[in-house]
Amino acid sequence: MEPTAPYNHRFYQSNQKTLPKTFHKALRRDISLLSTILPNDIIVKGFEDRIDLYSIMIIGASGTPYEHCLFFFDVGLASSYPTTPPQVHYYSFGNEKVNPNLYVDGHICLSLLGTWNGHGSENWSAETSNLLQLAISIQALILNSEPYFNEAGYEERRTDPIYQEQSRIYNEAVVALNLQSMISIVQNPFPHFRKEIIKHCVDKCKKYLCLLENWASLDSVEYGRIKAIDQSSSSSLTEEKLLLPKFPLPPVSKGFQLSVRRHSIVLSNLIKSHIDLNNTTNTD
Structure with missing residues (x-):
């Protein structure tokens, strides 16, 4: 819990002066859930x-074209919460969509x-829905392994080879755009999470860059x-298949x-400069 909300929070101006008991009750429930079972990869x-x-x-999440990448959202709760769902704003760091469900605006x-x-439990419920469910839903349902099929009506096309190839091509674009977004994030860290961004990059970006090089080699x-090895020998299959992403991506294009x-x-280079600056600061 931070002491003060930043002025540039998307919903800062929508100040809820009077909040009813139902709001406070729901908020206590949400805080309890967030403080006990929130996954480590969501803050x-x-x-x-x-x-x-x-x-x-x-x-x-691992196994998706979004692995190791960062995504930021501002949430605003109306006085009618939890009867009405939260307002949520997604922060885009590029000029193109990285997901059918996340818009640049x-x-x-x-x-x-x-x-x-x-349908049913997919919709907001005042009795059962909460902020934890919201955060997990964004990660699991939106930032998934085949976002191409998030488009309305596309799920029924999942078994069609033509659309499977379109999904693979879409994942190529997603990986490339995510990388460009990460550059923008490191250059201008999202103010609410500056420390967390730098820590993530210092701790995880080496793995991320290695992962990208593996994918680019395919x-x-x-x-x-690798497919030939898969068909001819099971003894060396495990090591070779570690190079393959767990979502449709290869064979990758030259442009990718x-x-x-x-x-x-x-x-x-950006990460190295942050590490060097951090080491200099610690030395001083």
């Missing part, structure tokens, strides 16, 4: 002077928020070699390779 910050505001940082399509068609030749390798150098 939720509340503010002592504005209990109606929250900010969320989500780390992309900050709009989010999610049934839990009432901004997407849903052109048609390398991918074909060039973009990822070029931007990886930029991110690596």
